[in-house]
Every structure is written in C-alpha cells, then in structure tokens.
Amino acid sequence: MLLGEYTGLRAIEEDDLEQLLVWRNDPAMRRYFREYRELSMANQRAWYESKVLGDPATRMFAIVERGTEQLIGAAGLCYIDFINRNADFSIYIGADDLYIDDELAPDAGRVLLKYGFEELHLHKVWAEIYSIDDAKQRLFYELGFAREGVHRETHFTEGGWVDSLFYGLLARDFET
Template sequence: MVFLEGNRCYLRTLEEADVSAFTNLVKRNKRYWSIYEPLHEDEFYTEHTQRKKIIESIQRMRLNREYSFAIFAMGTSDLVGHISIYSIKRLPFASAFVGYSVDKRYIGQGIASEALELVIKFGFEDLSLHRIEAYVSPNNIGSVRVLEKAGFLREGLLRKLLYINGNWEDHYLYSYIDDDF
C-alpha cells in the first residue's frame, strides 16, 4: 500500500475493501463524469465490475505499471475521488500518464490540485520518472486549470483522440518533465 498525505486530502492505493465506497462514488458521479468520459454500460457501475477493476489495478501495481489511488478528504474516511498514474514505461521513456476524477460535491476545494501534486511528487521521486503526461478535453476548463496550476505544459491538440458518448473528441496533450519539478 502507498499512502500520500497533503493538507486538504490524503491518498491511499485502492484495496479490495474499498469496493463499496468506490462503487458508490462512481455511481453517484455517473452523469457528471460522463460529460468528459465515456458513459458506460450499467454493469460498469456495480460492485462486481469495480472489484475486478481494483484487483487489476493491484496486480499492475505489483508489476510497477500503475498506481491507482483513492482520494480521501483530510480528517475523514470519505472517499471523494480517484487518481491514477498509469501506463508506466521504463527507459528509454521513463514516462507515465495521470488521470483523475473528483466527486462533484468536492469540486472547487483544491482537492484535485493537491492530489495531482502528490502524485507528481511520487512519480518523480519514488518512481524515477522523467515525464508525466495527461490528456484533457479542451472543454474541461476546470481540469485544464488543475494541470496548468500544477506546472503541466500544453504540447498540442490530439484530434479526435477519444470516442466519448458517440463522438470522437479532441484532447489536449499536457506534460510535466522532471527538469521542471
């Protein structure tokens, strides 16, 4: 288990015991998150599917390929989001992607920004990465702000990158390099 602590939130790698709280988070934010992410079939929003996803993330963590964190509000056991550093590649790349989602009820409280800062530090200091990348919809102004506030730089537009709810959507590619850390 990996534990990262900030001022507004703390992160802990997801465990199988988190399945109920995590499934509730995913269900509660189904419509809100589907603005920028694909809306899934009903089966996705069940404990059965979320348990499988958590188990897969634990297996990838053991292989040092992904770290999926639950985000908790500081001073509570309230699971308020998740953030992952994934697709970890070793040399010659030494890179990974980061992705995050925060419960609609906690938007605007600095939790996504702090969780991202904690994962960036973990990526560069503990995983010895050289580059961390993120995709973000140009329409997701809040997430663009989170990335830019954290020090990510926009490298370009990836045309029609992701198929989201019946449409191919453009996404910006952002990166953060260890030299800037």
C-alpha cells in the same frame, strides 16, 4: 499514506469499490472519463484485481480528506513505462460532485506528482483529456503541465465530436 496539506493518498481497498463505482457511473463525471458505458460491480472488481492489485505499471490511490480519512476521490499513475520513465496522470474528486475543485484536487495532484517524480523517478508525467474538460485544463496549468498537442475530433459525446488534448510535465519543471 502520502500526505498533502488537505488530502492524503492511500491504497485503494476493496471497501472503496462501491463508492468509486458510484462516482465513475455519475453521468456528470463520466463524460470526462474514457468509459463509454455504465460499469457494473463486476467491471469494478475486475479493474481492482487486474490493475490496482495486479499491474505494476499502475499505481492507483484513494484520495482521502486529512483528519477525517474520508474517501473523497481517486488518483493514479497509469501505463507506467519504467524504461522511458513516464506515466499517465489520472485524478478526480467524487465527493460532493466536485470532480475538480480549487483546493483538494490541486493538493492531491501535487502529492501524486511528487510521488511520481521523487519515488518512482519518472522523467515525465502526461495526460490525455477531452476538450470539454475545462476544469482539468485549469488544474493542469496550475500544476505546471504544458499543453503539448491536440488530436482533433477523437471522442464522440453528447451528440458531437470533441478533441483529445495532451498535457505533459517534466520532472525538471515540477515545483512542490
């Protein structure tokens, strides 16, 4: 297990899938995810088998609370490019409908970034989020990411178009 001050990152287990599915299907959170429809358990199992267990370019983790080991969210590095040493950053806290809070998400984010830069020897970690995702924008700035670009009106949600925002963090700029 990878340990932070308040959280730990561990392998996602099959027993986690049901709770992760509940969080992924929560409309309040799903508005920030790439999914455009509700997922079924079959979708969740297919993701688990193909991405979590079967894809070396994906490193997904369960976020657990230190001390209790209770599942509270998920985080990962996806689309890992081992040639160019970069990966997409993903994180959310599902417990208590937090999504992104001021304590658990930053702690788990730092743990994941340390893993990416120190264990995987990544040069850059990047992310694409939607412009309606104020909480994740604040998190990225707290973690040291820089906003690198905007793709205008790429995502239709809640009756209107929103922008995609691109953030990046270089290994040399990461501070543990």
